[in-house]
Amino acid sequence: MAKEKILLVEDAEDILELVRYNLAKEGCQVSCVMSGEEALQAVRQTAFDLILLDIMLPGLDGLEVCRRLRRDPATARVPVIMLTAKSEETDMVVGLELGADDYVTKPFSPRVLTARIRAALRRSRQPDEDGQAEILSFGGLQIDCSRHEVSVKGETVRLTATEFGILLCLSRRPGWVFSRYQIVEAVRGEDYSVTDRAVDVHIVGLRKKLGELGACIETVRGVGYRFRAQHEG
Template sequence: MAKEKILIIEDAEDILELVRYNLAKEGYQVSCAMSGEEALNAVRQATFDLILLDIMLPGLDGLEVCRRLRRNIATAHVPIIMLTAKSEETDMVVGLELGADDYMTKPFSPRVLTARIRAALRRSQQEGQLEEKADIFSFGDLQIDCSRHEVSVKGELVRLTATEFGILLCLTKRPGWVFSRYQIVEAVRGEDYSVTDRAVDVQIVGLRKKLGELGCCIETVRGVGYRFNAQTG
């Protein structure tokens, strides 16, 4: 069975070749692009299972490329791991808010990068499996009924507001993925209610309380946002 297809977007030839060599050795099908424009052209001609994206690129930078990939329905859900020499927290937050799924700073270990890629692909596959299932899905003692907008813990119904349900659904649809507050706001925004960036923290506190001992599954990622860890519960 063929391995997943990965697109590497990197303008430094030595780094590009290092990453390409290591991923090809692992059996992945690898394509390369050395500019933002070249990368966008590549995704128009082929589909990829994961994208490695450098921020500092000639022409269109990585942040703009990420923004365009997320706006394109064909690439909106393709995992993106950003690679950059920048290590400031603000750069990481901006990248994640634009839709990147993970972030690694240079220099990095090829083995660690490969492990991150495996994890991102595994999460993406799990998400796809969840979307193919019925409206009811479970994480241990936590059960979510999408059609009825109901949540139960150990068989007991938990009464959530529309916003709380939306946040929980957003996090559980991609277990392990980190969502910024901005991404959560975008996911739960609706006509009958609204939630601001700061209000997300308040909603999370209330949601954790209502979930009881399973509230710890909603983890805070300092400086970034929140994620759902099914293993914690």
């Protein structure tokens, strides 16, 4: 990671300084704020490559900030990694439902966080893992792999980098059943620590955004998910 602009939103000064120091060593340009209001102001002034967002913030909390980032076309596709001191699965699920790309639970290793950031940046910037221009069409659903764009019946659908990665993984092999582990491995790399519930939440969000064509993504009970290409809407 070199020269990437990262916004760090964290109200605990010790954690903020630790993360800032480690990212600066990696060559990142790190901007730090300590509240949700300051975060929204910062993204209006600067185009960031990634946002590290604490959930528990004074005033406007991280979940609401994430919600507003995803509603704004200017920040809808910027990778967001949620930081939370809570171990409850509920917080992680809510963050993912709001469009966060990843989450890290405190306390965390700086090396682990750096690896997660690298993975998120890689997913958002590599248009196609084969380096080829490719457009997949299934009835009213069109997936432009090189541009990371998806449209349903001609209308553009805004997906997070993780949602796009899952859709691409499934749609490239229609009819093939992927386990949750295989989906995580394909989208985020091997040895990525994530719960089955997190994959399910991303799938639910993806289906909602695809509308009636979300039925293309089928659940195979006890196994995982598959893409049904013959669905025409």
